[in-house]
Amino acid sequence: MKEVKEKPILLAHGDGGALTHQLVQDLFLQHFKHEALQAQNDGALLKALSGPPVLSTDSFVISPYFFPGGDIGKLAVAGTVNDIAVTGAIPLYLTVAFILEEGLPISDLEKIVASLAKTAEEAGVAIVAGDTKVVERGHGDGIYINTTGLGYMPAERHLGYHQIQAGDKIIINGTIGDHGLSILSTRAGIAFDTELSSDCAPLNHLIEAILQSCPGAVKFMRDPTRGGVATTAKEIALASEKDLILDEEALPIGETVAGAAEFLGLDPLYMANEGKVIIIVDGERAEEVLATMRELPHGHNSAVIGKVEEKKSHKGQLYVKTHFGSHRILDMIAGDPLPRIC
Amino acid sequence: MKEVKEKPILLAHGDGGALTHQLVQDLFLQHFKHEALQAQNDGALLKALSGPPVLSTDSFVISPYFFPGGDIGKLAVAGTVNDIAVTGAIPLYLTVAFILEEGLPISDLEKIVASLAKTAEEAGVAIVAGDTKVVERGHGDGIYINTTGLGYMPAERHLGYHQIQAGDKIIINGTIGDHGLSILSTRAGIAFDTELSSDCAPLNHLIEAILQSCPGAVKFMRDPTRGGVATTAKEIALASEKDLILDEEALPIGETVAGAAEFLGLDPLYMANEGKVIIIVDGERAEEVLATMRELPHGHNSAVIGKVEEKKSHKGQLYVKTHFGSHRILDMIAGDPLPRIC
Numbered sequence: 001m002k003e004v005k006e007k008p009i010l011l012a013h014g015d016g017g018a019l020t021h022q023l024v025q026d027l028f029l030q031h032f033k034h035e036a037l038q039a040q041n042d043g044a045l046l047k048a049l050s051g052p053p054v055l056s057t058d059s060f061v062i063s064p065y066f067f068p069g070g071d072i073g074k075l076a077v078a079g080t081v082n083d084i085a086v087t088g089a090i091p092l093y094l095t096v097a098f099i100l101e102e103g104l105p106i107s108d109l110e111k112i113v114a115s116l117a118k119t120a121e122e123a124g125v126a127i128v129a130g131d132t133k134v135v136e137r138g139h140g141d142g143i144y145i146n147t148t149g150l151g152y153m154p155a156e157r158h159l160g161y162h163q164i165q166a167g168d169k170i171i172i173n174g175t176i177g178d179h180g181l182s183i184l185s186t187r188a189g190i191a192f193d194t195e196l197s198s199d200c201a202p203l204n205h206l207i208e209a210i211l212q213s214c215p216g217a218v219k220f221m222r223d224p225t226r227g228g229v230a231t232t233a234k235e236i237a238l239a240s241e242k243d244l245i246l247d248e249e250a251l252p253i254g255e256t257v258a259g260a261a262e263f264l265g266l267d268p269l270y271m272a273n274e275g276k277v278i279i280i281v282d283g284e285r286a287e288e289v290l291a292t293m294r295e296l297p298h299g300h301n302s303a304v305i306g307k308v309e310e311k312k313s314h315k316g317q318l319y320v321k322t323h324f325g326s327h328r329i330l331d332m333i334a335g336d337p338l339p340r341i342c
Numbered sequence: 343m344k345e346v347k348e349k350p351i352l353l354a355h356g357d358g359g360a361l362t363h364q365l366v367q368d369l370f371l372q373h374f375k376h377e378a379l380q381a382q383n384d385g386a387l388l389k390a391l392s393g394p395p396v397l398s399t400d401s402f403v404i405s406p407y408f409f410p411g412g413d414i415g416k417l418a419v420a421g422t423v424n425d426i427a428v429t430g431a432i433p434l435y436l437t438v439a440f441i442l443e444e445g446l447p448i449s450d451l452e453k454i455v456a457s458l459a460k461t462a463e464e465a466g467v468a469i470v471a472g473d474t475k476v477v478e479r480g481h482g483d484g485i486y487i488n489t490t491g492l493g494y495m496p497a498e499r500h501l502g503y504h505q506i507q508a509g510d511k512i513i514i515n516g517t518i519g520d521h522g523l524s525i526l527s528t529r530a531g532i533a534f535d536t537e538l539s540s541d542c543a544p545l546n547h548l549i550e551a552i553l554q555s556c557p558g559a560v561k562f563m564r565d566p567t568r569g570g571v572a573t574t575a576k577e578i579a580l581a582s583e584k585d586l587i588l589d590e591e592a593l594p595i596g597e598t599v600a601g602a603a604e605f606l607g608l609d610p611l612y613m614a615n616e617g618k619v620i621i622i623v624d625g626e627r628a629e630e631v632l633a634t635m636r637e638l639p640h641g642h643n644s645a646v647i648g649k650v651e652e653k654k655s656h657k658g659q660l661y662v663k664t665h666f667g668s669h670r671i672l673d674m675i676a677g678d679p680l681p682r683i684c
Contacts, residue, residue: 014682016568017675040581041502042425042564043398045495053395056385057437057490061475083384095399095490099441133403135682139483144475146439148399148490153387160383222384226358239382333359340356340477 009104014134023132027110031117032096034126044128046093051152054089056080059146063340065112068182069197070274072145073116075342078202078274079225080149081123085204086221086277088159088211091151094120097131101140112143123202125149157211163219164240168308169286171279173206173293174199174301175254176229177261180271183341185260196256201275206298210279213292217285223277225342227333230269230318232278233306234332237316245327246306246320269320270333272341280308351446356476365474369452373459374438376468386470388435393494396431398422401488405682407454410524411539412616414487415458417684420544420616421567422491423465427546428563428619430501430553433493436462439473443482454485465544467491499553505561506582510650511628513621515548515635516541516643517596518571519603522613525683527602538598543617548640552621555634559627565619567684569675572611572660574620575648576674579658587669588648588662611662612675614683622650 012019029038036044058079065072077094084091096116100109120127178199185196203223211218220240224232229246237244246269253261253268261268275298281289286304293299311317318330354361371380378386400421407414419436426433438458442451462469520541527538545565553560562582566574571588579586588611595603595610603610617640623631628646635641653659660672 011681012677014568015675015678017573017678018673019676020568021674041429043396043429043431043491043493045429045431046395046397048394049391052390053388053435053492054385055388055435055437055471055490055492057439057471057488058473059439059441059475059488061441061477061481087383087385087387089385089387093395093397095397097399097401097488097490099401099403099486129397129399131400133401133682135403135483135486138480139403141477141481144441144477144486146399146401146473146488146490148397148437148439148488149385150395150397150492151385226356226362231359331360332363333357334361335354336357336359339353340475342475 006105006107009100009102009106009109009134011102011134011136014132020132027113028130031113032127034128036128037130046128049152051154054084054087054151054153056083057146057148058083059144060342061144061340062342063141064186065142067186067198070200071112071115072143073112074119075200075274076145076147077116077119077123078200079342080147081125081202081204082223084149084151085207086223088157089151089153091125091149091204093128093150094125095129095148096127097146099140099144100132100134101142102134102137104142119202123204159218159220161220161239164242164280164308166242166308166310167283168219168280169283169304170244170306171281171286171289171302172305173277173299175252175257176273176276177257177268177271178254179274180338180341181257181260184338192256192260199273199275201298203275203277203298206296207277209296210289210292214285214289217281217289218279219282220280221277224273226272228270228272229278230330231332234318234330237318241311241316243309243311243316244306244318245309248320248322250303250305252301252303274342348447348449351442351444351448351476353444353476353478356474362474369455370472373455374469376470378470379472388470391494393496396426396429396493396495398425399488399490400425401486402684403486403682404684405483406528407484409528409540412542413454413457414485415454416461417542417616418487418489419458419461419465420542421684422489423467423544423546424565426491426493427549428565430499431493431495433467433491433546435470435492436467437471437490438469439488441482441486442474442476443484444476444479446484461544465546501560501562503562503581506584506622506650508584508650508652509625510561510622511625511646512586512648513623513628513631513644514647515619515641517594517599518615518618519599519610519613520596521616522680522683523599523602526680534598534602541615541617543640545617545619545640548638549619551638552631552634556627556631559623559631560621561624562622563619566615568614570612570614571620572672573674576660576672579660583653583658585651585653585658586648586660587651590662590664592645592647594643594645616684
């Protein structure tokens, strides 16, 4: 018998009254210290931005909400920070909105909030506004989180699909499939011999270092989350109207992921990542970018994984050059066997 | 037997692949036309703001998602637009993130998206970024929506609790309790003789007109949503360290709401509103503000409903002067009998 009973979230925590205020005072404001949040106004008044605003939003419904290498709080910060950073912008502020299910242990919420605050600090972004709603048992799954990020675009940064040209190289900052496979194995209760954990991480410092160290080298960036590297690369091919050719031999894949994927019949190219960025760079500057990345946190295993060519048919396609030297067309993911990966 | 079967949302609509893209192309981009959204980047690059940014976020979990006078889409725009407008800022942009439950009829989603787009147009805000997640049956309730708003604060606007002084008057822009009671009656299947509908509406144009027509008259504003007028007024009393005295006789309450509230034993002061704003104004300028409001949409039934006095105890309190002339202390709502009102 447990001596101290876990306190659960009640419907009344979401009614906007006394219990909501208690939750805000005793939990959220203990972890989120920005003055705009502490002021508790309906909207957060912030300092003027040093450039045009960049906004991005993402809701997180990952199951389970604690997983090897992270939790839904860390993920909610990393995901939105990365979405802003890949545009070339500097993320500054986050809003955080919780949808809690009645019965969620408050101790779980506290762990998640602490992780959210810690990851925000690591990324150098401030949590400036929030919201909490509670739904009845059976209408949620513990906790869903929306984060929306605001940043600004520094002058002279013009990344975009239209910059991509034949001859460009495709770089990734490390191994693929780690997030997807960790979630899958956690959910299925499969234990692998070696440790497997999500790559979930904010990449804004890595990205900013590349943009500052190698000005003009980067054409376009995107983080290959849901749908994996293949789905993201296919989107880039379609939007840029170029062919992208991935080199199967060059793909950085961890030993455990490679073995597990083979065992389970899954392709790491379609498995989600939460701490990876695909970077399309000027072909002649690929080595320079790579050298910079390998010196930086979250960049040690960076590799050139492919190249851009003129399209051979009426639209841009994604190919993978296999171990046997043949080329195979890849499509977007369709019917992921693994829902709620983020 | 139905000839055309309703198409439902599938888990694969949330996998980031082919079906997600189809939903984005065939539904969202048909209704949301802003160039930043159409560009389909991870983050939306916007025009530079004419002042410091103001951010606000809200998730909406209202049940049912269609109700008299509105739906979750209209509510999601009005709610966040109003949260920004009450700070004195001009709302410009919204992000919209959906959490859909597997099985949601796509026709329902389309109605909600159309309503969202229409309300955003009415409010003059652009939807610039979005996200869609799908959860399995039994882990949601049709649809939850997060909207996050970005606006800017024009120069020389300094609304805040610290501006509130004894002698100020309390104004509201119309009848109270309409939203709460409509949802309650819809949910309980109660029909009232006369029509009852939610007051759900974006108030930014009304608020901006007041601020421009009566410069310096407004001290503070807040929208009395969850918890109703009493909970919001109590928050203002606590934060400003003043006493707020509401005049029961002056409260604008529609006939149906008054009758139904009495019948059900509920107090309209604690019922949610979604198209109302409480405005604390300089006492000497209350009539000027009132005259301006009564000429404007969403302001016809505006009324002075109370006043501000120096606090009589160690903290600011909320009182209501009853029909009998006595004063009664009011607290925040605690344990709303009506969860998921917004």
